[in-house]
Amino acid sequence: MSFLAPLFLLGSLLVAVPIVLHLTRRRREPVPFPSFLLLQLTSATARFKRRRFRNIPLLILRCLALLLLAAAFAEPVLRGAALAGGEGAALDRAVLVDRSLSMTVGNRMAAAREAAQAELSGLGRDDRAIVVAFDGRAAALTELTGDRGTLAPAVANLTAGGGGTSYTPALGLAGRLLPASPGRRREVVLISDLQRSGFEEGRPQPSLPPGVELRVRAVSAAPPANAWIADVTVVSEGREQLVVSADVGFAPSPANPEWSGEIELLLSGRSVDRTGVTAAADRMTTARFTPILRPSEPLAAEVRLPEDGFPGDNSFHLVIHPEAAIRVADLGGNPPSVYVSEALGVGVAPGFLLDRAPARGEGAVRGALEAVQVALVRDPGRLDAGATRALGDFVEGGGGLVMATGPRRLSRAASEELAAFAPAVPEGFVDRDPAGRLGDLAARHPLFEPFGGEGSAVLSALAFFRYRELARVRPDAAVLARFDDGKPAIVESEWGEGRILLFASSLDAEWTDLPRRAAFVPLLHRMVEVAAGHERIPIAYRVGESVDPGAAFRLPSGSAGEGDEVLADSPSEERTVLGGRDALRLTEPGFYRARRPGTAEFRQIGVNPPLAESDLRTLDAAEVRMAAVASVEGEAPAAANPVAPDLPGRAVGWLLLAGLLLLLVSEAWAANRSAAPGRLPA
Amino acid sequence: MPAAQTRFIDPVALARVSNLSLVAKMVVQGFISGLHRSTFLGRSIDFAEHRPYMPGDDIRRLDWRLFARSDRFHVKEFEADTNANFVVAVDVSRSMDFGWRGIRKLDYARFLAGSLAAFSRSQRDRVGLGIFDHELREFVPPSARHLETVLQHLARANPRPEPDTRRRNAAASDLGPPLAQLGAALGRRGLVAVVSDFYEPPEQVLAAFDRLRVTGHDIMAFHVLDPAELDLDLGGVPGFEETGTRFRDLESGALLDLSPTRARERYREAMAEHTRALRAGLVRREVDYVLTDTSTPLDFALFRYLSEREGRRRRR
Numbered sequence: 001m002s003f004l005a006p007l008f009l010l011g012s013l014l015v016a017v018p019i020v021l022h023l024t025r026r027r028r029e030p031v032p033f034p035s036f037l038l039l040q041l042t043s044a045t046a047r048f049k050r051r052r053f054r055n056i057p058l059l060i061l062r063c064l065a066l067l068l069l070a071a072a073f074a075e076p077v078l079r080g081a082a083l084a085g086g087e088g089a090a091l092d093r094a095v096l097v098d099r100s101l102s103m104t105v106g107n108r109m110a111a112a113r114e115a116a117q118a119e120l121s122g123l124g125r126d127d128r129a130i131v132v133a134f135d136g137r138a139a140a141l142t143e144l145t146g147d148r149g150t151l152a153p154a155v156a157n158l159t160a161g162g163g164g165t166s167y168t169p170a171l172g173l174a175g176r177l178l179p180a181s182p183g184r185r186r187e188v189v190l191i192s193d194l195q196r197s198g199f200e201e202g203r204p205q206p207s208l209p210p211g212v213e214l215r216v217r218a219v220s221a222a223p224p225a226n227a228w229i230a231d232v233t234v235v236s237e238g239r240e241q242l243v244v245s246a247d248v249g250f251a252p253s254p255a256n257p258e259w260s261g262e263i264e265l266l267l268s269g270r271s272v273d274r275t276g277v278t279a280a281a282d283r284m285t286t287a288r289f290t291p292i293l294r295p296s297e298p299l300a301a302e303v304r305l306p307e308d309g310f311p312g313d314n315s316f317h318l319v320i321h322p323e324a325a326i327r328v329a330d331l332g333g334n335p336p337s338v339y340v341s342e343a344l345g346v347g348v349a350p351g352f353l354l355d356r357a358p359a360r361g362e363g364a365v366r367g368a369l370e371a372v373q374v375a376l377v378r379d380p381g382r383l384d385a386g387a388t389r390a391l392g393d394f395v396e397g398g399g400g401l402v403m404a405t406g407p408r409r410l411s412r413a414a415s416e417e418l419a420a421f422a423p424a425v426p427e428g429f430v431d432r433d434p435a436g437r438l439g440d441l442a443a444r445h446p447l448f449e450p451f452g453g454e455g456s457a458v459l460s461a462l463a464f465f466r467y468r469e470l471a472r473v474r475p476d477a478a479v480l481a482r483f484d485d486g487k488p489a490i491v492e493s494e495w496g497e498g499r500i501l502l503f504a505s506s507l508d509a510e511w512t513d514l515p516r517r518a519a520f521v522p523l524l525h526r527m528v529e530v531a532a533g534h535e536r537i538p539i540a541y542r543v544g545e546s547v548d549p550g551a552a553f554r555l556p557s558g559s560a561g562e563g564d565e566v567l568a569d570s571p572s573e574e575r576t577v578l579g580g581r582d583a584l585r586l587t588e589p590g591f592y593r594a595r596r597p598g599t600a601e602f603r604q605i606g607v608n609p610p611l612a613e614s615d616l617r618t619l620d621a622a623e624v625r626m627a628a629v630a631s632v633e634g635e636a637p638a639a640a641n642p643v644a645p646d647l648p649g650r651a652v653g654w655l656l657l658a659g660l661l662l663l664l665v666s667e668a669w670a671a672n673r674s675a676a677p678g679r680l681p682a
Numbered sequence: 683m684p685a686a687q688t689r690f691i692d693p694v695a696l697a698r699v700s701n702l703s704l705v706a707k708m709v710v711q712g713f714i715s716g717l718h719r720s721t722f723l724g725r726s727i728d729f730a731e732h733r734p735y736m737p738g739d740d741i742r743r744l745d746w747r748l749f750a751r752s753d754r755f756h757v758k759e760f761e762a763d764t765n766a767n768f769v770v771a772v773d774v775s776r777s778m779d780f781g782w783r784g785i786r787k788l789d790y791a792r793f794l795a796g797s798l799a800a801f802s803r804s805q806r807d808r809v810g811l812g813i814f815d816h817e818l819r820e821f822v823p824p825s826a827r828h829l830e831t832v833l834q835h836l837a838r839a840n841p842r843p844e845p846d847t848r849r850r851n852a853a854a855s856d857l858g859p860p861l862a863q864l865g866a867a868l869g870r871r872g873l874v875a876v877v878s879d880f881y882e883p884p885e886q887v888l889a890a891f892d893r894l895r896v897t898g899h900d901i902m903a904f905h906v907l908d909p910a911e912l913d914l915d916l917g918g919v920p921g922f923e924e925t926g927t928r929f930r931d932l933e934s935g936a937l938l939d940l941s942p943t944r945a946r947e948r949y950r951e952a953m954a955e956h957t958r959a960l961r962a963g964l965v966r967r968e969v970d971y972v973l974t975d976t977s978t979p980l981d982f983a984l985f986r987y988l989s990e991r992e993g994r995r996r997r998r
Contacts, residue, residue: 031929031930033931034787035933036936036938037883039914041948041949042949
């Protein structure tokens with residue numbers, strides 16, 4: 001038996017308190033009696049030796065309770081006699097070396113290698129070690145061995161990579177790699193720049209098994225001032241142009257409270273634009289480049305900052321795809337809706353192009369729909385039967401239809417035509433006062449993806465004063481949203497090759513405040529994209545992500561002979577052959593290339609450092625130790641002695657606490673019995 | 683006995699009535715109403731005078747002959763057969779300031795003495811009072827007009843505040859001097875009721891009564907004890923433990939450590955021997971002896987006393 005916090009044993013001195021109390025406070029007044037005339041006749045046989053302590057059983061219970069409490073706080077652990085590894089016992093040591101991107105700052109990596117070599121050279125004759133390198137993931141570079149010839153080269157060859165920092169897998173792996181062996185101490189040495197972001201909030205913290213000591217060696221000085229590119233967006237501007245803009249973050253240092261410099265845009269490796277940026281501390285600054293032409297082929301782009309104290313996050317790699325904007329025909333769009341035209345006028349590439357089209361005459365409508373992917377109908381009452389029929393054929397042939405409702409009532413003929421392919425038919429008005437709200441959203445539908453977890457809150461805030469009741473809802477239609485009175489608000493269905501979204505209220509501001517709300521633009525964008533069947537593919541990825549290579553690289557389907565195999569080259573030219581269902585884990589920043597076997601054409605994706613890696617703030621060693629061991633239930637930070645994992649060491653403390661509880665119950669019962677209320681004689 | 687006891691007034695209930703005069707009247711009226719059905723009815727009365735009938739008078743006391751003569755209602759008034767002196771002597775020593783199971787012994791003695799005085803006055807006796815501990819502290823000479831004075835003195839009677847440390851080594855109080863003082867103070871022969879817990883060796887008690895008897899008084903002894911004194915059971919009193927308790931003598935303040943468990947049997951025997959010796963000695967001296975505890979209803983105690991006294995009178 002040993003104690004993890006032996007200082008708490010001093011608490012056992014508190015037993016003096018009940019002893020003193022039983023000597024003093026518990027001494028009761030004598031019991032009055034009228035006369036000793038008869039009583040003293042009995043004293044010869046009935047005298048008793050007056051005890052110094054009153055109620056000794058109660059005193060014993062109380063002293064025992066205090067002793068148990070002190071023992072429980074001292075955290076006793078059982079230790080097998082054979083496992084009594086003292087300071088002189090042989091040592092198993094795991095050396096964890098941080099190789100994340102932040103280790104490229106200054107000479108951190110060299111310092112880490114030096115520290116790791118020092119830890120290895122300090123091993124005794126019977127000691128063993130294992131080298132673990134980690135960034136977002138952890139990997140053992142050697143086995144647990146005492147062979148310096150194996151350990152030293154593993155450390156010497158360590159270089160910093162492009163990954164993020166996470167201590168959890170490293171400490172977890174070290175705990176698993178150090179087996180509990182009789183007579184051996186276990187120790188983990190963490191060599192790192194101690195980046196604060198390595199402890200992810202809200203995620204399980206690293207844990208070490210009981211009996212493993214943790215030592216922390218920091219290799220970072222004060223973090224330098226750092227500017228980084230947090231994100232790059234590409235937005236359509238007109239039919240042929242794209243605008244690239246970059247969000248620049250800056251963390252100051254005492255020597256550099258501000259940062260200003262030129263940010264550079266490179267396309268296919270060639271610099272095409274530069275723009276000056278002055279970044280303020282601790283907030284994002286957006287830099288906008290001169291518009292570029294929409295490319296006809298996938299275009300590798302890079303946004304680059306000048307060199308600073310941390311060059312690893314100064315570049316952002318992306319691929320601009322040659323997708324044309326989604327063309328939308330606004331049927332009966334005269335007069336035009338300023339809300340709709342403004343909303344579709346902006347947007348991340350590929351963007352939208354809005355055309356006006358007639359709403360009457362089958363031939364005219366068919367002609368207008370030939371060159372567009374999506375038809376937008378703001379007031380179905382404008383449609384005649386022919387135009388409606390043309391719309392149905394357009395959707396059946398693969399077009400998308402976004403239909404809202406408006407003040408005009410559908411003609412009977414148009415209504416019948418619409419019922420043939422639409423998910424529902426707009427009928428009479430529903431007026432709401434107070435305003436109706438959206439409830440019951442199909443939150444997982446791609447339509448609501450831009451709203452994320454807050455989607456329901458944002459959309460539920462919209463007010464609807466009027467809408468049309470959607471009747472004759474097709475059985476195969478999906479109701480994506482309902483009003484709070486239960487009536488369908490957005491209904492979706494497929495017809496032939498195309499897709500239809502029907503919105504029961506208006507896209508103008510007469511019936512609802514939707515067009516005036518921030519949710520309008522992303523909602524309309526997603527309605528058009530969903531109707532068009534457009535799948536958003538990121539323009540850039542982050543190190544640490546795993547991607548489906550076929551989708552991410554937009555590779556053509558594999559040939560029958562080669563299957564779905566993909567050859568992927570990392571930025572450092574390391575080739576990976578992936579099966580049809582394999583995911584590609586991105587480990588380096590830069591451009592990854594991939595192709596199908598048998599084809600020469602490579603497709604690229606841009607990969608960038610994890611955003612959290614740009615946050616160079618650090619913890620001190622004590623904080624890391626506390627964070628690392630806090631999650632280890634009851635383990636003392638400085639527990640140097642091994643604890644037999646198969647012995648119920650921790651159970652001793654719980655047993656003591658259970659015993660304490662039992663004692664307290666007994667004490668309360670005994671105290672109640674001995675202090676039964678009574679009336680004092682005169 | 684329990685069915686009969688329900689007719690009597692619980693002393694604890696009486697203790698809630700602060701007016702001793704009212705308590706005495708309640709007890710005596712209840713007691714007398716009980717006597718109307720008893721063998722004492724009609725004894726010892728002689729015609730005294732007539733008075734006009736008043737509403738509420740017992741119509742059995744109407745003199746019908748006089749009515750036939752005068753056509754007016756008159757009631758016959760009678761005089762008691764005695765007009766003796768009645769003095770009640772109450773012990774207010776500190777040992778009387780004790781009560782655990784019922785009321786304090788002193789309160790019980792007050793009620794008893796007051797009731798006796800009121801009852802005697804209703805019998806046209808002259809009533810007086812003596813209050814004593816180890817000496818006669820107060821004396822009210824017997825008089826037909828002294829009932830209220832007696833009751834007022836009784837209500838104020840209390841033990842001395844401090845134990846008598848000079849008597850720390852004495853076995854108990856001394857009944858002799860106060861009774862001798864009382865005997866000397868009483869000029870005319872009469873009836874003396876002594877109310878005490880008699881914590882004194884029986885021979886000393888008897889000697890004290892002897893000194894009172896030589897003056898020719900008829901004597902009654904009321905021995906008042908708390909039920910806890912009879913069986914040494916003070917369970918529930920803070921500090922009382924069966925295995926060992928430190929007792930404090932109320933009279934002297936002396937301390938005594940005893941194991942009640944071991945002492946109880948011997949104590950009961952000693953108490954029984956004490957009361958037996960007192961009863962035997964007093965009966966031999968033709969002193970009426972009534973042992974009562976504070977849980978006994980007062981009128982019941984009076985009833986027992988009169989029954990005993992009547993029996994003895996008949997035997998004489």
